[in-house]
Amino acid sequence: MYIIVFLIIISLIIAIGFLLAFFWAVKDGQFEDDHTPAIRILFDDNKTKKK
Amino acid sequence: MNQISHKSQIKKQKKTICFHCGEPCKDDQIRLAEKAFCCEGCKMVYSILEDNDLCNYYDLNTMAGVSQKDYSNKEYSFLEDQSVVDRLIDFTDGEKTKVHFYLPQIHCSSCLWLLENLSRLHEGILNSRVDFLKKEVSITFSASNMNLREVVELLARVGYPPEINLNDLEHQEKVIDKSLYYKLGLAGFAFGNIMLLSFPEYLGMNAKANTTLVYFFGYLNILLGLPVIFYSGWEYFRSAWQGLKQRHLNIDVPISLGITALFSRSVFEILTHTGAGYLDSMAGLVFFLLIGKWFQKRTYDKLSFDRDYKSYFPIACNKKVEGKEVSVSLDNIKKGDMLIIRHGELIPADAYLLDGESKIDYSFVTGESDLIKKQKGALLYAGGRQMGAAIEISVAKKVSNSYLTQLWNEDTFTKSNKVGEVSDLADKVARFFTWVILTVAFATLIYWLPKDMGTAINAFTAVLIIACPCAVALSIPFTFGNVLRIFSRQGIYLKNIHVIESLSKINHIVFDKTGTITKVNSGSVHYRGKPLEEYIEQLLFSLVYHSSHPLSKRIKEGIHDQLPLSVLDFEEVKGKGVRGRVEDHYVRIGSNDFINGLSKKDTLKQNVYVEVDGEVYGAYTFDGAYRQGLNQVLNRLKKWAGLSLISGDNDREKGILLPLFETERNLYFNKKPADKLNYIKLLQSDNQYVAMIGDGLNDAGALSQSNVGIVITETTSNFTPACDIIVDAKAFEKLPFIFSFSKLSIHIVYLAYSIALVYNIVGLSYAVQGALSPVIAAILMPLSSITIVLFGVGASTLLAYKNNLL
Structure with missing residues (x-):
């Protein structure tokens, strides 16, 4: 039965991991500009080496 | 031939x-x-x-560029001035330097691609990132390889000259407050986990058989609850305390009471092993409140509600020193300096005209719609735009002492915020609420005390817990937040949700004329009559080319792409029209009276007839002068509000405007910016709640003084003076809805309050008996909050739909 205590501690640690990931994303500014990255991802990297 | x-x-x-x-x-x-x-x-x-x-x-994108035709070779030597550079850049460590610019030309993915590949054009550029919606580029460059001037010149060379204005010099580090996100994330995390750990309790776990588990869950809940109360919810305590210090009961007082009761009773129960506590309700409460806070905020990337003249003025201008031109930054301009102002450039300070013919567009500053011609020696006020050839001026006053900028020394601008940050409505309710709760709570305490000490404390805290005005605190953020979104979809941008409350009280509306009820540069010139051959058009073009009358200018723009021919015997008859001889053709353009000898007035429309060699071809109509739907807008508003017009322009359109505004008493012409401000003050002293609708710098004082300042703008990326609401000119016809819908949304909030009251009565009936179990609290509190949120958002959306606002 006390395996539940162990499992809950593990689940909490994982949850805290996600919480920290969220904090990191906020700090990194991922919620500030949600439009530009959507365009940026469509560019090819090395298309212009044709000359 | x-x-x-x-x-x-x-x-x-x-x-x-x-x-x-x-x-x-x-x-x-x-x-x-x-x-x-x-x-x-x-x-x-x-x-x-x-x-x-x-x-x-x-x-x-094919043809991705922006036309470089109007691009004048700007001089950026002021960017060598270290004091300017220091104030423009965001950060430097001596080598790596960061700077950001506003580039109004950004419009497509090609722009983004090019600007993020700037490093291929110059090795000094280390990195460049574009924020597409804000039209901003942040550049990191190496200071040893290039200086700021070279960065700006590089941008200008590829067709993206940055817009640098005086305000950029004073930019404070824009600190985006991210703490709300942290608080929200933490509260959500704690809420979810506490809920999970409380589930066994809800489902009736046998506490006697599993004491260790129950204790473990309880302690873990306290641990999770601590950051919720001391970090996420802490601002409510602070705000309540600040309110109390000023002897003012705000909505945060009952909220803090509720949170405190929830937390202390839960901790007590868990530590004494007498119960499971209400920590799930507490975390949920804080979480919902923070969501409300997040929802009511709405920022618009392109808009700014607190601009002053500094955002309108350039950062530098061309000064003449010993016959040579150097560009100097504006705050280094002294009395007596000689400046050169080119076509389209702004006159930065009050100055005397030394040389050249000045035709100045003051429409933005004074509301005067015609170009003003000034002779040598005349005093030119700051803020006007020179049209035509370059002029030389001698500065009479420093920039900050100019006629226009002095307006900002009025008290109105030093007052912090006229639309309070706290909602009047919520405060009124909170005051009433707090007294009722305290009365009920103490009455319960006194009733139970002689009978049973335990039940007394139990019931007392239960009342405080269940009566916590979560629903009340949520109805305004969600209802008004949703209204903000509905408005913004129509091109009506509100500064914050508190504007809605002020809007609903308005009973007098003051209009500016130029740029507000008239269009700034209405390109829609229609020709009606016999079709014009291209050659005839060219003849007409040549004639109006020489006239500076606003209507001539608009005909010229209407024809465009023509080369002017030389005109002989050119004559402009004041108030009537122009005539002249173009390549052996006698051309006349003008009013009905001038051409046909008839004096017939067209309401709201101006017709200009054209005649070549004695033959009347037809007429140009300028139905665009007044905004579309002006008549209906004014008629709707007239029903419940007083209307006034106050303009810096002359009164030649009085005849047209009189029937729209009904009485002559409310029409004012030739008014200076300060007069407008005083007029608003006068109305307010008469207990009127005034909305000012304007567009330019000349309205800035009035906009700031009024209870709600509304600015109409053709393009939202343009300069707009400080105000509460920015309205896209396309949404002009929706103006009456702004007021009526705000009133409706206040009613929605009242209804939401009544629903909250019903929940509270049910909850209180349990609480006063001392029979509030954690499960009931855990169900009732989120349920009431969710009902209020759904009702507020749903009702406002439905009403918007019925009013064709969606």
């Missing part, structure tokens, strides 16, 4: 368009590698991109 050759020539011209920007080319002269360009500027940009292997720019 002559006419035919003209025609064919014109037709051929219209075929080629610029490879860079897509504008039609005047002639085929400007070419490079079989590509045609409309101007040298566009060709320049193309050749730079071509040389640096950046032609992907044109593959992403």
Whole structure:
């Protein structure tokens, strides 16, 4: 039965991991500009080496 | 013969368009590698991109560029001035330097691509990132390889000259407050986990058999609850305390009471092993409150509600020193300096005209719609735009002491915020609420105390817990937050949710004229009558080309892409029209009276007739002068609000405007910016709640003084003076809805309060008996919150739908 205590501690640690990931994303500014990255991802990297 | 050759020539011209920007080319002269360009500027940009292997720019979007025709070769030598540089850059460690610019030209993915590949144009650029919606680029460059001036010149060379204005010099580090996100994330995390750990309790776990588990869950809950109360919910305590210090009961007082009761009773129960506590309800409460806070905030990337004249003024201008031109930053301009102002440039300080003919567009500053001609020696006020050839001026006053900028010394601008940050409505309810709760709570305490000490404390805290005005605190953020979103979809942008409350109280509306109820540059000139051949058009164009009358200018813009022919015997008859001889043709353009000898007035429309060699061809109509739907808008508003018009322009349109505003008493012309401000004050002293609708710097004082300042703008990226609401000119017809819908949304909030009251009565009936179990609390509190949120958002959306606002 006390395996539940162990499992809950593990689940909490994982949850805290996600919480920290969220904090990191906020700090990194991922919620500030949600439009530009959507365009940026469509560019090819090395298309212009044709000359 | 002559006419035919003209025609064919014109037709051929219209075929080629610029490879860079897509504008039609005047002639085929400007070419490079079989590509045609409309101007040298566009060709320049193309050749730079071509040389640096950046032609992907044109593959992403064809004709991606912005026309370089109006691009004057700006001088950026002021960017060598260290004091200017220091204030412009965001950060430097001596080598790596960060700076950001506003580039109004950004419009497509090609722009983004090119600007993020700037490092290929110059090795000094280390990194560049674009924020597309804000039209901003942040550049990191190496200071040893290039200076700020070279960065700006590089941007200008590829067709993206940054817009740098006086305000940029005073930019404080924009600190985006991210703490709300942290608080919200933490509260959500704690809420979810506490809920999970409380589930066994809800489902009736046998506490006697599993004491260790129950204790473990309880302690873990306390641990999770601590950051919720001391970090996420802490601002409510702070705000309540601040309110109390000022002897003012705000909505945060009962909220803090509720949170405290929840937390202390839960901790007590868990530590004494007498119960499971209400920590799930507490975390949920804080979480919902924070969501409300997040929802009511709405920021618009392109808009700014607190601009003053500094955002309108350039950062530097050209000063003449010993016959040479140098560009100097504006705050270094002293009395007596000689400045050179070119076409389209702003006069930065009050100055005397030394040389050249000045035709100044003051429409933005004074509301006067015609260009003002000034002679040598005349005093020119700051803020006007020179139209025509370059002029030389001698500065009479420093920038900050100018006639226009002095307006900002009025008290109105030093007052912090006229629309309070706290909602009146919520405060009123909170005051009432707090007293009722305290009365009920103490009555319960006194009733139970003689009978049973335990039940007394139990019931007392239960009342505080269940009565916590979560629902009340949520109804305004969610209802008004949703209204903000509904408005913004229509092109009506509110500064914050508190504006809605002020809007609902308005009973007098003051209009500005130029740019507000009239269009700034209405391109819609319609011609009606016998079709005009291209040659005839050219004749007309040539005649109006020489006239500075606003209507002539608009006909000229209506025809455009013509070359003016020389005109003999040109004559402008004041208030009537123009006439002259163009290539052996006698051309007359003017009013009905002038051409046909008839004096018939057209309401809201001005017709200009054209006649060539005695034959009347037809007329140009300018139905665009007044905004579409003006009549209906005013008629709707008239029903419940007083209307006034106060304009800096002269009163020649009085005849047209009188029937719209009904009485002459409320029409004011030739008013200075300060007069407008005083007029608003006068109305307010008469207990009127005033909304000012304006557009330019001349309205800034009135906008700031009024209870709600509304600015109409053609393009939202343009300069707008400080205000509470920015309205896209396209949404002008929706103006009456702003007021009526705000009133409706207040009613929605009242209804939401009544629903909250019903929940509270149910909850209290349990609480006073001392029978509030954690499960009931855990169900009732989120349920009431969710009902209020759904009701507020749903009802406002439904009403918007019924009013055709969606």
